[in-house]
Amino acid sequence: MKPFVLVLFALLALLQYRLWFGENSLTEYFTLKDRISHQQSGNAELLERNEVLKEEIQDLKSGTEALEERARNELGLIEQGETFFRVVGNDSRSTRSEEQSQDSQ
Template sequence: MLRKRLLPLLLITLLALLQYRLWFGKHSIPDLWELEAQIAAQVQQNANLTQRNDLLKADINDLKIGLEAIEERARNELGLIKQGETFYRILPAEQ
């Protein structure tokens, strides 16, 4: 009689311990969800950095190949004006 009750009780206890470990222990399901969220954030950050790197590589190639890109940068960033040119600055109308 004792044996008939002991085996199911032992199995239920073992199942409860395994469930506890699955949901609350080390390397549990909530830990997995957190790691998956971190991976998704890192993948997004890597994609952004890859896009930025591609733009920088294109800029570098433009600067290596043509003088037009260098001239454009000098005009925009340094205010370059060629000899014989007249510089006009058009300001937007105030509202």
């Protein structure tokens, strides 16, 4: 009976070793589970970005409004008959006056 118990104990120790430190152990399982969750969140962000890009491509293919908007913002398009105003100023004056009014209160 005693050798049988020793064999069972050795088998239990071997199984415990494989569970905690061997191939496909619990630590490896939790590490892979964490990596999978990070990868899935990254994939979700990329899918959202792809959808936005697909919508932008569709807008550019379907109409001239998106093209015109992009030309106005990026290239400074001004149509005939429009007046262009450029406001040049220092925002520091407005922020200083706001800070002074807050300090006086």
